[in-house]
Amino acid sequence: MRANEVPTEEIRRDPAAFADRVTADGRLDRRAEAGRYRLVVNRACPWAHRVVITRRLMGLERAVSLAVTDPRQEIIGGEPHWVFTEETGSPGGLDPVLGIHALREAYLARDPGYTGGVSVPGLVDVESGHLVSNDYDRLALDMATEWGGLVRDGAPDLYPEPLREEIDAVGAEVYRDLNNGVYRAGFAPDQEHYDAAVGAVFDRLDALEERLSGQRYLVGDTVTMADVRLFPTLVRFDPVYHGHFKCNVRKLSEYPALWAYARDLFQTPGFGDTVEFDHIRVHYYWVHTGINPTRVVARGPDPRGWLAPHDRAALGGTPFGTGTAPGPVPAGERVPAPA
Incomplete structure (x- = not known):
């Protein structure tokens, strides 16, 4: 949805465009490794917020770094996008780890032909710059259950x-x-x-x-x-x-x-x-x-x-x-x- 438009039909949410699973043993798509991933969020977004809460409760702050975009989206190519700015601590408007201005760059690194929407949260592979997943519910569930020895001692069982x-x-x-x-x-x-x-x-x-x-x-x-x-x-x-x-x-x-x-x-x-x-x-x-x-x-x-x-x-x-x-x-x- 464009930032300046009200939809003409009742709002519906599209399924996640990218949904690679991250597990301790890598048995599905990718392996959970400390320092390998960066979680891109906006603190205004409730869908991203549940992943931020899970990451913190499980003590994954050192394993997965956090990147926070500006609450004011920027119009790029006629569409609103999550971007990094000086105001939110990104020198030169670039994320200091990923080196990108807009999260859409990680989507395009993963799939240069991608034309769909861009949402937070986005889990990004630091080395390749590729988006791993924007599936907020699965990201939270996997951090709560699948990250093995990377979670802190005393972490709660959020999904018994x-x-x-x-x-x-x-x-x-x-x-x-x-x-x-x-x-x-x-x-x-x-x-x-x-x-x-x-x-x-x-x-x-x-x-x-x-x-x-x-x-x-x-x-x-x-x-x-x-x-x-x-x-x-x-x-x-x-x-x-x-x-x-x-x-x-x-x-x-x-x-x-x-x-x-x-x-x-x-x-x-x-x-x-x-x-x-x-x-x-x-x-x-x-x-x-x-x-x-x-x-x-x-x-x-x-x-x-x-x-x-x-x-x-x-x-x-x-x-x-x-x-x-x-x-x-x-x-x-x-x-x-x-x-």
Whole structure:
């Protein structure tokens, strides 16, 4: 979708253009090796965010370097593209490791004839400069389960086998109605599509409120991929989805259990320390000129509310089970704290 257009049909997401699997033993497509890959993301993108959270929870920061693009996309060849700029720490507008200005260059290095869209996250092979995968869900799952000895000691089991069916079932509902539902509402081509989409968004939020009133996490007694998939949408809800995407029946902060659950995760290492609210607000309000032609960026809401006590520990469970919290955020990856 072009940055300055609203789609004339209901939004649908294309399957990943490149989806090589990375595993510890290389039995599928590629082998997990420290220093071999660079993860290109934008901190505004919820799909990239779940991979960033997984990478941090699993302690893969030293194994897989991180490249952050500018929240303002650049129009190249008539299409919006994720690019590196001086403002986001890339001297000369080039990523210091890959030497590229736009992520599309890694796509074209992999396939010179590629004409499809470019999305984040993108896992790039450092030596060849080729894109390995832009399959956000598979990237996160593989980092959680397939990277073997490269993960940190004490890393949590985000995808425990006994709970996988439930995790995936919950994730499918959340994706359909909420993760993607907010986009279906925001880019609805007419009233009928908007009403259906926004109705599904709040039906799902209502169901999550009921579910989380009696349990600390979505599935089981610890953080799992179900929580990793939900959190990026929740943390963007009041800043951009409520106003910018017209999902304004209620705010997240008006759901007692869901808002406390979101704060609990935000205050858990690996979640809130990967959130950059300025990038989120700037990207959505700047790029989507079809629904915000003035590019005026909303100021609120006050992010300090995310640090308020949540009292969720009384429901039982611990975030990492028998594991431990990840260590400090690497110096080059720290995001501003709510202030």
